[in-house]
Amino acid sequence: MAFGSGNSSLTRQVITTLQADGNDVMRPGVLAWKYPDENIVSGSLLTVESNHFAVLKSRGAVLDVYDTGQYPITTPDKPILGGLVRDFFTSGTSPWQYETLYVQRAKQVVQNKGVATSKEMAEVVYQVDYYVHIDTKEDALKLITHMPFDGNSITIGELATYAGPVIEQAINQVIQVTPLEEINEHIHDVVELCKQHLSEFLGVYGILLNDLKVLILPRDDRMRELISLRAFGLSPHEAVRYYLGLKMAEKGLVSAPNAAAGVPFQVGGALGTWNAQGMTEISGK
Numbered sequence: 374m375a376f377g378s379g380n381s382s383l384t385r386q387v388i389t390t391l392q393a394d395g396n397d398v399m400r401p402g403v404l405a406w407k408y409p410d411e412n413i414v415s416g417s418l419l420t421v422e423s424n425h426f427a428v429l430k431s432r433g434a435v436l437d438v439y440d441t442g443q444y445p446i447t448t449p450d451k452p453i454l455g456g457l458v459r460d461f462f463t464s465g466t467s468p469w470q471y472e473t474l475y476v477q478r479a480k481q482v483v484q485n486k487g488v489a490t491s492k493e494m495a496e497v498v499y500q501v502d503y504y505v506h507i508d509t510k511e512d513a514l515k516l517i518t519h520m521p522f523d524g525n526s527i528t529i530g531e532l533a534t535y536a537g538p539v540i541e542q543a544i545n546q547v548i549q550v551t552p553l554e555e556i557n558e559h560i561h562d563v564v565e566l567c568k569q570h571l572s573e574f575l576g577v578y579g580i581l582l583n584d585l586k587v588l589i590l591p592r593d594d595r596m597r598e599l600i601s602l603r604a605f606g607l608s609p610h611e612a613v614r615y616y617l618g619l620k621m622a623e624k625g626l627v628s629a630p631n632a633a634a635g636v637p638f639q640v641g642g643a644l645g646t647w648n649a650q651g652m653t654e655i656s657g658k
Contacts, residue, residue, distance in 0.1 A: 381647065383409040383600045386413070386414075386417045387417070387418045387420060388410075388413070388417055388418065388419045388420060388446070389420040389422075389602040390406065390408075390422060390475050391420075393606065396588050397422070398475075399422070399424070399425055399475055399477055401423075401479075401481060401529075402529045402530070403477060403518075403526055403528055403529075403534075404477050404481070404507075404516070404526075404528060404531075404532060405475065405476045405477065405516060405517065405522070405527040405530055406474070406475045406477070406525060406526045407472060407473070407474050407475075407522055407525045407526065408472075408473035408474070408475070408528075409525060411471055411472060413446055413473070415446065415447050416445060417437060417445070417446045418443055419444040419445075419446055419473065419642065420443050420446055420474075421439050421440065421441050421443070421546070422441065423441045424469050424477065424478050424479040425441070425475050425476065425477065425509075426438060426439065426475070426476040426478055426507070426510055426513035426643070427438065427439040427473060427474055427475050427476070428473075428474040428475075428476065428514060429446070429471060429472070429501045430473075430474065431471050431472070432470065435514065438511075439510075448528055453550055453630075460531075474518065475527070475571070476507055476516055477506075477507065478506060478507050478508070478513070480504050480506040480583060481504070481505060481506065481529055481534050481536040482502060482503070483504075483505055483529050483532055484500065484502050485500070485502075485540050486498065486499065486501075487499055487537070487540070487544070488592060489548045489549070489554060490545075490548070491546050491548055491549070491553040492549065492550055492551055492552060493552060495591065495592075495596065496591070496592040496593070497553070497556065497589050497590060498589070498592045499544055499548075499550065499587060499588065499589045500588045500591075501540050501544075501585065501586070501588075502565050502585070502586045502610045503565060503582060503583075503584065503585040503586070504582075504583040504584045504585075505532070505575065505580050505581060505582055505583065506580070506581055506583060507579055507580060507581070508581050512579030512580070512581070513579060514579070514581065515578055516578050516579045519529050519578050519579075520532075520578050521643055522564075524603065532580070535573065535574075536571060536574060536577075538613070539570050539571055539574045540571060542570065543563070543566045543567045543570040544563055544566075544567065544587070544589075547562050547563045547566060548563070548565060548589070552641045553591065553596070553600070554600060554603065555620075556589055557589075558588060560589065563587050563589070564585060564586070564587050567585055567587060593597075595616070597614055598619075608616070611618070614632060614633055614635050615633050616635075618630065618631075618633025619633070
């Protein structure tokens with residue numbers, strides 16, 4: 374078997390996250406993982422790597438939480454009948470149904486994206502990147518207790534799904550009352566509010582929030598360019614003119630400078646020539 378088990382479920386085994394090819398199942402993106410073999414016998418060796426915790430359960434009850442190291446597993450015996458059955462079928466070693474759950478303690482990055490609306494109901498897109506980790510055995514137990522497994526693992530993507538509504542609510546609390554042009558001025562308020570709400574939410578699952586970054590941009594490309602032009606100190610009317618001039622220049626239209634300057638373009642009028650050195654207009658005769 375890939376994880377150190379022998380040819381039979383009754384063979385003493387090494388319980389580990391390392392596969393036969395040397396790769397670790399607890400790769401980046403995996404928050405928790407369930408060891409696939411539940412038939413564990415006395416003498417099996419539980420191995421916990423330096424960036425993991427391990428939780429051992431039997432029949433739904435948590436037996437222990439393990440830090441880094443190797444631990445021999447001793448299975449209990451049922452009185453009288455259990456001992457007879459054990460000796461008859463397994464020659465002194467009795468398999469018990471256990472769950473071994475590994476929890477990632479290394480720092481990982483999570484990302485959430487979404488759409489919000491400004492005070493003018495203009496749509497903006499946001500991207501929130503934050504770093505999380507599980508610090509103690511007690512926190513590892515909280516994760517196992519409160520977040521269900523989807524199959525054999527809990528992934529960072531599932532954590533992002535859980536945290537999504539909390540982040541959306543925190544961002545909208547600021548963005549919905551802020552004019553579009555002033556959003557960047559309030560980005561610190563958005564970050565602090567996201568940190569506060571997200572820390573409280575993740576704490577229930579034993580997850581610590583280390584750092585958080587927020588990026589908010591207008592959803593419409595044209596609006597982003599207009600706001601960029603406004604950053605140069607242009608008035609709204611001037612920004613629109615310059616935006617129009619830039620788009621016309623991209624199409625190769627000779628009237629693009631006129632559009633940007635807000636002056637008429639005369640078709641068929643006398644074209645002047647320019648002195649390249651002194652930039653003085655010389656009228657053609």
